[in-house]
Amino acid sequence: MGSRREAPRLCPACGVPVWRGSWQAALLAASILSSCFLLNQAQSGSSTEISVTWKPLEPIQGQNVTLTPGEGLENIVFCNWYRATTTDLEKRIFVYYLPPSPLGQINGAAYTGRETGSPDCSLHIRNLTSADTGNYTVTKEGAAIMIGHANIVVSESVTNIAIWGPSTTFENNITVLYCNSSGSNVSYYWLKGDQSLEVGEHISLNNNNQTLTLNTTRRNDSGDYTCYGNNSFSSGNTTHSLTVFYGPDVPVISPNTQYYGTGSNLTLSCEADSLPPAQYTWNETKAGNTFQLSNLSLDDSGNYTCKAYNNETDSAQSASLEIWVLEILSKPILTPDKNRTVENETVILQCKTSSNPKVNVSWFKDGKPVPDTAELSDMNRTLTLLNITKDDAGDYTCVASNPVSSESSNPANIVVAYGPYDVHLNQPGTLTVNLGSNLDLLCIADSFPLHFQWFFNNTDQKVANDTFSVPLTAWEDQGNYTCQAYNSDTNRAGSASVIVKLTENTPGTNNGLSGGAIAGIVIGCVAGVVLISGLVYFLCAKTSLGRTEQHVSNGNIPSAPGHNQGVTDTKPRSGEEDIQYSTLAFKANNPPQPAPGPTHPLEGNIIYSEIRKK
Numbered sequence: 292m293g294s295r296r297e298a299p300r301l302c303p304a305c306g307v308p309v310w311r312g313s314w315q316a317a318l319l320a321a322s323i324l325s326s327c328f329l330l331n332q333a334q335s336g337s338s339t340e341i342s343v344t345w346k347p348l349e350p351i352q353g354q355n356v357t358l359t360p361g362e363g364l365e366n367i368v369f370c371n372w373y374r375a376t377t378t379d380l381e382k383r384i385f386v387y388y389l390p391p392s393p394l395g396q397i398n399g400a401a402y403t404g405r406e407t408g409s410p411d412c413s414l415h416i417r418n419l420t421s422a423d424t425g426n427y428t429v430t431k432e433g434a435a436i437m438i439g440h441a442n443i444v445v446s447e448s449v450t451n452i453a454i455w456g457p458s459t460t461f462e463n464n465i466t467v468l469y470c471n472s473s474g475s476n477v478s479y480y481w482l483k484g485d486q487s488l489e490v491g492e493h494i495s496l497n498n499n500n501q502t503l504t505l506n507t508t509r510r511n512d513s514g515d516y517t518c519y520g521n522n523s524f525s526s527g528n529t530t531h532s533l534t535v536f537y538g539p540d541v542p543v544i545s546p547n548t549q550y551y552g553t554g555s556n557l558t559l560s561c562e563a564d565s566l567p568p569a570q571y572t573w574n575e576t577k578a579g580n581t582f583q584l585s586n587l588s589l590d591d592s593g594n595y596t597c598k599a600y601n602n603e604t605d606s607a608q609s610a611s612l613e614i615w616v617l618e619i620l621s622k623p624i625l626t627p628d629k630n631r632t633v634e635n636e637t638v639i640l641q642c643k644t645s646s647n648p649k650v651n652v653s654w655f656k657d658g659k660p661v662p663d664t665a666e667l668s669d670m671n672r673t674l675t676l677l678n679i680t681k682d683d684a685g686d687y688t689c690v691a692s693n694p695v696s697s698e699s700s701n702p703a704n705i706v707v708a709y710g711p712y713d714v715h716l717n718q719p720g721t722l723t724v725n726l727g728s729n730l731d732l733l734c735i736a737d738s739f740p741l742h743f744q745w746f747f748n749n750t751d752q753k754v755a756n757d758t759f760s761v762p763l764t765a766w767e768d769q770g771n772y773t774c775q776a777y778n779s780d781t782n783r784a785g786s787a788s789v790i791v792k793l794t795e796n797t798p799g800t801n802n803g804l805s806g807g808a809i810a811g812i813v814i815g816c817v818a819g820v821v822l823i824s825g826l827v828y829f830l831c832a833k834t835s836l837g838r839t840e841q842h843v844s845n846g847n848i849p850s851a852p853g854h855n856q857g858v859t860d861t862k863p864r865s866g867e868e869d870i871q872y873s874t875l876a877f878k879a880n881n882p883p884q885p886a887p888g889p890t891h892p893l894e895g896n897i898i899y900s901e902i903r904k905k
């Protein structure tokens with residue numbers, strides 16, 4: 292500011308060519324002369340400071356601004372505008388001659404083509420640029436000199452926004468992105484993809500949000516980062532793509548199958564998470580992430596190693612899979628040392644299959660696994676059945692298996708002869724039955740094999756069934772009935788007996804008493820009545836007739852003692868003998884029998900009752 296005041300000048304428009312030889316030039320000259328005259332008068336005094344106002348107050352790029360100096364225009368002849376704090380001629384925009392001077396605006400060195408003066412001494416700048424920011428000085432000159440200053444700030448819109456930083460980085464590194472733009476009062480924020488950033492331990496923003504720091508870069512930090520800048524009247528953004536290299540992780544070999552059958556084909560593939568994708572090598576020789584072998588043989592067993600390498604991180608990871616190639620088993624052959632055995636003996640079953648220890652042999656009986664207690668030897672290939680019992684009988688199979696195959700043997704049927712045990716009859720003990728009923732016996736024994744023989748009173752009945760049926764028609768049919776169970780393999784026998792006692796069949800039986808008892812009571816009563824009538828008759832006859840009588844009843848109970856209807860008398864054979872026989876015959880045609888079943892018509896059956904009298 293201080294150097295504004297120069298040596299008194301003759302003319303403010305000294306830089307302007309004045310003498311051009313036209314009437315305008317003449318006018319200009321006159322005007323200048325008059326001005327110079329006035330100025331010279333004025334410049335003898337000191338200049339006064341005036342204010343400058345401008346509109347708009349905060350002009351922005353592309354807008355127009357008008358700067359107007361204060362105070363009146365009285366005695367003012369012309370005004371100068373400078374782009375500087377001084378009235379340096381080199382920085383003058385123009386000089387403006389106020390009316391009535393016809394000269395108007397005469398541009399200076401700092402004129403850009405956008406500046407226009409006015410009769411009120413204002414400066415109008417069109418289409419502002421950032422270069423218009425700065426200090427302006429105006430002088431109003433006439434009778435006196437006035438000087439004013441202004442500092443114009445042209446706000447810039449957000450332009451040239453850009454991100455500086457690496458486009459690739461590594462996992463766990465620190466990664467810094469920096470965003471900047473030209474523009475006034477720009478505020479910044481960031482998005483990753485279309486997500487806002489979560490500032491925290493992992494990500495920090497500093498320096499007016501212009502610096503984005505990934506404190507430990509993660510593999511999922513790869514992506515597009517967009518920096519947005521804006522101020523009150525403009526905005527801008529730019530996107531920066533960041534790739535985070537990582538890995539390889541420990542590779543995974545698939546399928547994770549360890550066992551293969553001979554002749555099968557093998558395709559292993561290896562996968563490791565890595566960026567850029569890993570390069571794979573098998574057994575340090577073959578490249579590619581898959582490994583193929585066809586028609587596998589036992590020799591192909593071994594460890595297959597896959598190495599994954601990342602050329603950006605320059606690191607590698609390996610994994611191994613141990614592969615076993617195993618034979619496909621054929622059907623094992625099961626041979627017992629005997630098929631038929633007697634209990635308490637020993638049976639040895641041999642399962643012939645591969646002798647490879649990887650081949651498992653398991654045993655089944657009737658489709659169910661043999662119990663753990665089974666005697667197994669020779670790597671489970673021998674099953675010994677010690678002290679065999681009937682429960683050991685059945686169909687045996689052995690199953691040979693390895694992880695790639697499983698085969699079941701032929702079945703071996705083991706027959707166990709045993710017994711007889713627990714020989715018994717369906718009607719044990721002593722049996723009292725009616726004469727004339729049927730005897731049906733069933734013999735039961737636990738034995739294999741099993742034969743039956745039936746005896747009556749020790750006499751072989753030549754019956755080989757388990758059932759024995761005989762009608763008990765005669766008193767001689769009572770006695771000892773025996774079933775003998777015989778095992779031809781164990782050469783053992785067992786027997787069971789029943790003693791059959793016969794009783795007289797009687798009418799009027801009911802459910803309250805056993806058939807035999809009722810029959811007995813009835814027979815007893817009848818016999819008693821008959822006996823008494825017989826006795827009375829006999830006594831009468833002996834005294835009156837003196838002869839022996841034989842009575843035959845047709846089964847009807849005599850209604851009263853002494854009644855001899857239906858009784859036939861026989862002549863005594865010998866008068867000396869005191870033995871009397873009374874024969875009674877009952878008709879079976881009586882009230883209903885208590886038990887259904889085989890009923891024997893008792894009609895005509897004769898029941899003997901012996902009566903002896905001295």
Ligand SMILES: *[C@@H]1O[C@H](CO)[C@@H](O)[C@H](O)[C@H]1NC(C)=O
Binds near residue numbers: 349446475476522523
């Ligand atoms: C710029 O920001 C400052 C401080 O926040 C404020 O005083 C000024 O007015 C702003 N200017 C513009 C052009 O926004």
Ligand SMILES: *[C@@H]1O[C@H](CO)[C@@H](O)[C@H](O)[C@H]1NC(C)=O
Binds near residue numbers: 509510
């Ligand atoms: C990125 O990975 C981290 C763990 O490394 C996890 O916590 C976070 O949720 C992941 N972010 C996304 C967007 O997947």
Ligand SMILES: *[C@@H]1O[C@H](CO)[C@@H](O)[C@H](O)[C@H]1NC(C)=O
Binds near residue numbers: 554586
């Ligand atoms: C193994 O691959 C061969 C061809 O390479 C094919 O002929 C054969 O059938 C395959 N074997 C099996 C078990 O898939």
Ligand SMILES: *[C@@H]1O[C@H](CO)[C@@H](O)[C@H](O)[C@H]1NC(C)=O
Binds near residue numbers: 592593594595596
């Ligand atoms: C790979 O290596 C294992 C032992 O490390 C070996 O058994 C196998 O045969 C090898 N495979 C090939 C294809 O060389």
Ligand SMILES: *[C@@H]1O[C@H](CO)[C@@H](O)[C@H](O)[C@H]1NC(C)=O
Binds near residue numbers: 592593594611613
């Ligand atoms: C495979 O590798 C394992 C462990 O690395 C080892 O115990 C085994 O003996 C190897 N097998 C072969 C056939 O080399």
Ligand SMILES: *[C@@H]1O[C@H](CO)[C@@H](O)[C@H](O)[C@H]1NC(C)=O
Binds near residue numbers: 602603
């Ligand atoms: C890694 O390999 C890829 C091709 O597989 C190549 O384009 C890249 O330049 C390599 N990088 C380095 C660091 O060698």
Ligand SMILES: *[C@@H]1O[C@H](CO)[C@@H](O)[C@H](O)[C@H]1NC(C)=O
Binds near residue numbers: 634709
């Ligand atoms: C088998 O042994 C049991 C018990 O020792 C015995 O009761 C049974 O009679 C024996 N069987 C044969 C056929 O020897």
Ligand SMILES: *[C@@H]1O[C@H](CO)[C@@H](O)[C@H](O)[C@H]1NC(C)=O
Binds near residue numbers: 648
């Ligand atoms: C053999 O069988 C047993 C029991 O079933 C099993 O635990 C074992 O893993 C099997 N071994 C093989 C080699 O298959």
Ligand SMILES: *[C@@H]1O[C@H](CO)[C@@H](O)[C@H](O)[C@H]1NC(C)=O
Binds near residue numbers: 766770
């Ligand atoms: C059988 O024995 C019983 C009594 O021991 C006898 O009453 C019966 O008459 C005998 N039967 C034969 C046919 O021997």
Ligand SMILES: *[C@@H]1O[C@H](CO)[C@@H](O)[C@H](O)[C@H]1NC(C)=O
Binds near residue numbers: 746749771772773788
């Ligand atoms: C019946 O006969 C059998 C065989 O002769 C004999 O063992 C059994 O003791 C006899 N039963 C009776 C009760 O006499």
